[in-house]
Amino acid sequence: MRLLIMGPPGAGKGTHAGALASLVRGPHISTGDLFRDNIARGTELGRLAEKYIAAGEYVPDAVTDDMVRDRLGQPDAARAFVLDGYPRTHAQVATLDALLEARGTAVDGVVELIVPDDELVSRILRRSAVSGRSDDTEDVVRHRLAVYGDQTAPLLETYGERGLRHSVDGTGSPEEVRRRVERAVASASGAGA
Numbered sequence: 001m002r003l004l005i006m007g008p009p010g011a012g013k014g015t016h017a018g019a020l021a022s023l024v025r026g027p028h029i030s031t032g033d034l035f036r037d038n039i040a041r042g043t044e045l046g047r048l049a050e051k052y053i054a055a056g057e058y059v060p061d062a063v064t065d066d067m068v069r070d071r072l073g074q075p076d077a078a079r080a081f082v083l084d085g086y087p088r089t090h091a092q093v094a095t096l097d098a099l100l101e102a103r104g105t106a107v108d109g110v111v112e113l114i115v116p117d118d119e120l121v122s123r124i125l126r127r128s129a130v131s132g133r134s135d136d137t138e139d140v141v142r143h144r145l146a147v148y149g150d151q152t153a154p155l156l157e158t159y160g161e162r163g164l165r166h167s168v169d170g171t172g173s174p175e176e177v178r179r180r181v182e183r184a185v186a187s188a189s190g191a192g193a
Ligand code: AMP
Pocket: 009, 031, 032, 033, 035, 052, 053, 054, 056, 057, 058, 059, 060, 064, 084, 085, 086, 087, 088, 089, 092, 135, 144
């Protein structure tokens, strides 16, 4: 199964994508993690991405698309994956569609995590104490939420029109959310069968 996990910053995508990846037996591919890994290793890609990430802006599509194309082309992602943090723009949706179509495959389901804005901000500020992320400060978090609302939230409608969107309440304990996410995936696999 090829799944996307979507939702605003702080919604818990990373946490639940890991469990989903074991469920579908494919890699958890987080574009944010890939960028952070490149920054830590001082690669050219990392240097390109760094200033956008620190400002809470999206890295340009061309850069992000190349990185994703490369990662999805690796053998472990041939049959299943959980993509976390991509696509984030309409152009990225089109790139992903074309990429998968060229292989005769497609996205099987999209899990959306819903969490109110105030809770997102307080979660991220709590996380900032341990994450050390340059973009986990209150100003940048609020900007990231605005960018998400403008550019990424509308993509959920696109996937909804395709019958792929499974919205999950992302509040409550991680265990409760995990159970809801698993139910959503069960219905996604039923729908895609
Ligand atoms: P995340 O870990 O998913 O919150 O991503 C951290 C940051 O990486 C984002 O705020 C963006 O600056 C950048 N990023 C991650 N994924 C994408 C993407 N699909 N398109 C553009 N920028 C991205």
